[in-house]
Amino acid sequence: MTETSIVKHKDLSERTLGILLLLPAALLLLVIVVYPIATLFWNSLHSADPNNPQAEELFVGLDNYTRAFVDDRFWNSTLKTVLYVVVTVPGALLVGLGLALLANQPFRVKWPVRLGLLLPWALPLVFAGLIFRWFFEYKTGVVNDWLAALGMEPPQWLSDPTLAFWAICIAITWKASSFMALMLLAGLQTIPRSLYEAAEVDGATSWQQFVEITLPMLRPAIFVALIFRTITAVQTFDIPYAMTGGGPGDATETLAMYINKMTLDFLDFGYGSALAALMFLISMVATSGYLRYTRRSAARSGE
Secondary structure: OOHHHHHHHHHHHHHHHHHHHHHHHHHHHHHHHHHHHHHHHHHHOEEOOOOOOOOOOEEOOOHHHHHHHOOHHHHHHHHHHHHHHHHHHHHHHHHHHHHHHHHOOOOOOOHHHHHHHHHHHHOOHHHHHHHHHHHOOOOOOHHHHHHHHOOOOOOOOOOOHHHHHHHHHHHHHHHHHHHHHHHHHHHHOOOOHHHHHHHHHOOOOHHHHHHHHHHHHHHHHHHHHHHHHHHHHHOOOHHHHHHOOOOOOOOOOOHHHHHHHHHHHOOOHHHHHHHHHHHHHHHHHHHHHHHHHHHHHHHHHHO
């Protein structure tokens, strides 16, 4: 056997070993990701009679998607979802960055500070929604008690569409900021302390160190946190459902809540699947935008 054939045999064995090692992960991905998504899109092409669930589903093609594009409630819930993303994702990033910088300070005892970051993230979403619903209750809420103590007229937070929207945004931002803080704290701990020491020797102020060292070095962690937070924000359901149930009317209804209503309340699984497929596409578009920007930034930094 020649040396070339030995090398080829070795490469083939390594390739086979790599395939065998990746095969379980690929099968798992196929079962829990690819198959459900394919089933979702397949169901979105069919329609069943809600009054007779036992009847055979009919293939309707893209009729469910056409129905969505002329459905005012779909556009209203999508707009509300986009507004939640626009408000809560930057808000959670700013609050989370401040908390991460605070937790990264050289405290003598660090675990209480970091435990304080972990607890809001570990709190169930519905429980967080119920807590903030109590905060913003008209008669017994903490917020209105404070406003009354200051001599102000307590507003009906959860009965007014605009105030209910902002109350939900505050709750989502509080809940999501701890997740952002934990991810950013992990990124902060990878920045070498020697960079700050060299900057101090050169006379850089704290703000200059933050702008020239912290933010550039923290950019990968920020983008990862934004990707995860944006995806979860598009799927927002629990907190608005617990606080207002989508009300007053459908003023605070998200796309996920509308999907839940169509599939579970009205048993329109074909149309609900089409709405879920559209929400999936919205998540993919948002994620691809982050990834495209990340690649461009990496390409510019590599030049």
